[in-house]
Amino acid sequence: MISNTIKIGVVYLFVCITTTIKTTAQINKNIDKTLSVLDYNKLLYAKEHKNSMQFSAAYQNLISDADKALQEGPFSVMEKTQTPPSGSKHDYISIGPYWWPDPTKPDGLPWIRRDGEINPLTREGSTDYEIKNKMFHNTQTLAMAYFFSDNKQYATKAIELLKVWFLNEDTKMNPNLDFAQGIPGKNTGRGIGIIEFAGISNMITAIEILELNNKMDVKTSKELRLWFSEYLNWLQTSENGVFEKNTKNNHATHYDIQIVSILLFLNKENEAKEVLEAAKTLRIVTQIQPNGEQLHELARTKALSYSTMNLEGFTKLAFLGTKVHVDLWNYEAENGASIIKAYEFLKPYAEGKKEWNFKQIASVSKAQHKLKELFVKAGSQFNIEAYCKIGSKEDNKASSLLYYCN
Structure with missing residues (x-):
C-alpha cells in the first residue's frame, strides 16, 4: 500500500512538471476516436x-x-480538357507547378525548373489540380457547416460532391495519382505529385461527420471506404508511392499523414x-x-x-x-x-x-x-x-x- 502511494505521488509530480509540453490526450488513456x-x-x-x-x-x-x-459543383475529373496518357479522363492529371517551357528550345521541351515560381499554365483547366482543390474545399466547408448548424441542406450537398468525385461510374476519379505533377518533355507523372492530395484527410473528416447522425447511407459509406482502401494500396505499392515514401523532406512528412489518416479511417x-x-x-x-x-x-x-x-x-x-x-x-x-x-x-x-x-x-x-x-x-x-x-x-x-x- 505504501509502495503504491509513493508511486502515485511520483507520477503526479511528473505530470505536473511536464504539463507545459504534454497534451491532455497523451496523458489520458481514454482518447476520443470519434474522428x-x-x-x-x-x-x-x-x-x-x-x-x-x-x-x-x-x-x-x-x-x-x-x-x-451550395451554388457550386458538383466537380469531377471528367471536366478537364486534357486526356491523361492512359486514355482515361477518370485518371487524375496535373503538371509540376515550378516547371516552365525552355525559352532556348523551339518547342520549349523539355520544361525547366524555376523553384518557387508557379507557372500559370499548370493551374489552367486542362488539368485536375484546380477543380480538385475546389472539391476538397467545398466538401469540407459543407460538412463542417452541417455539423455546426444542423442544416441538412449542407449535408446533402456534401454527399453529392463526394459521390460525384469518388463513386459515380460516369464521373469518379480512379484511385491513383499516376499522372500527378508530370513534366512536359520529361515524364507523365511523379511521386512528388502525391502531395497534391494532402487534403485527403479533410475528406475523411467530412465523411465521418456526415456519418455521425446517419446522414450518409451505409452503402455510400462502404463504397467510399473501398475507394480509400484502393487508394491506400496504390500509395503503398505503386512506383510513385514508394518513391514518395522514400523522399527526405516535406513530401515524406505529408505522405505519412495520408497513410496514417487513411489507416485510422x-x-x-x-x-x-x-x-x-x-x-x-x-x-x-x-x-x-x-x-x-x-x-x-x-x-x-x-x-x-x-x-x-x-x-x-x-x-x-x-x-x-x-x-x-x-x-x-x-x-x-x-x-x-x-x-x-x-x-x-x-x-x-x-x-x-x-x-x-x-x-x-x-x-x-x-x-x-x-x-x-x-x-x-x-x-x-x-x-x-x-x-x-x-x-x-x-x-x-x-x-x-x-x-x-x-
Missing part, C-alpha cells in the same frame, strides 16, 4: 459556443462560405501505429536538426513557407499519434532533434523578434502570418499557452472553429 483526424470534443465545444464573442465571427464566415458552396490502428513509430527515426531524425532547423526546407527559395508547411505536417502527425498512443510531440532523438525544437527555432520569427535571413522569394509577412496560425494550431492541440499567445488575436476571437485556444 480520425480532429479532436471531436473541441468541435463540440465550439458548436455549443458558436454564438459567443469568441466563435461568432468564425461561425458566420463558415456559413457564408457554405452558402456559396479504415480502423487499421496497429498499422497506423507502426508508421507513426517509424516516423521518429525516418522523419524527425532525418529532417530536423538538434537546433530545430529543417535543412531541406531552408534550402528552398521559399524557406519560411516550406519550413512552416513541413512543421505543420509534423504537428498533424503528432496529433494523429495521440489517437494510438504514439508520442511524437515529446519525442527527442539522441542528437536532440525534436518537433518542439523546430518550433523553438521558428518561434522568434513568428514573434517578430528576429528577421528572416534565409531565402524567401514570396511575401515574408504572409509566410509569417501562416507561421503564427501554426503556433495557434499547436497550442490548441497540445495545450501550450505560450504558443497560443503567439498567434491569437488580441480580442481572443477565434479565427477557426477547429483550432482555437481557450
